[in-house]
């Protein structure tokens with residue numbers, strides 16, 4: 137690489153270039169759905185980029201590509217990694233163990249729904265990202281309880297597995313788990329969707345605090361209030377998939 141933005145710009149955390157994602161539905165006659173066509177995005181520390189656009193425009197797909205859940209059909213995504221001489225890892229070419237390492241050290245992701253792990257208590261579930269980064273278990277539990285308290289998850293639920301929790305309770309456990317490790321890059325897919333106004337405010341505060349401490353954040357928020365509170369920039373994704381034909385008309389507008 138001749139021009140390496142990660143070396144010249146210390147604040148750059150993520151760089152996506154020309155991302156295309158096409159799904160092929162093998163069980164449905166090989167129908168192809170173009171979800172993203174040519175999306176580029178740079179995200180720096182201290183920024184919260186909110187992805188906007190119609191339902192189906194590819195917002196969640198883009199977020200999953202940035203977390204390495206989906207491999208982009210075309211294009212590159214690079215993530216800062218100061219342990220490398222080139223200061224980044226090319227996620228779109230990385231081996232699975234490298235992606236897992238980046239998730240441990242660098243990228244946090246909050247999905248819309250919690251993938252409940254049977255029999256693990258919510259407290260341990262929230263503490264786990266810290267423990268796996270080498271934090272002492274007692275301290276990790278202590279920090280997890282402070283976060284659960286702040287998110288108004290009733291103390292009686294902390295020792296229980298979240299499988300039976302309400303949607304909003306599960307989502308708050310999920311958010312606590314996603315935010316506890318203070319990852320320098322956070323990817324948030326509608327983390328406030330099933331919360332009441334009071335809890336939405338708490339989550340917005342937590343996101344703003346993370347941002348002010350220097351996290352680079354990319355998020356999807358349908359709630360206008362939350363969006364206005366957390367966003368430093370709004371990026372609109374245009375639908376790429378008119379009538380399931382792959383086009384090259386995907387436009388990325390910044391407003």
Ligand SMILES: Nc1ncnc2c1ncn2[C@@H]1O[C@H](COP(=O)(O)OP(=O)(O)OP(=O)(O)O)[C@@H](O)[C@H]1O
Pocket residue numbers: 159169170171189190191192193194195196197198377
């Ligand atoms: N795993 C998948 N397999 C096939 N098609 C998919 C898959 N994931 C997403 N898509 C398709 O890609 C397009 C974009 O979906 P995506 O979930 O990214 O939209 P979105 O912008 O997040 O919408 P919403 O606001 O409704 O959450 C849709 O047409 C969807 O049907």
Ligand SMILES: [Mg+2]
Pocket residue numbers: 195196197
């Ligand atoms: Mg979505």
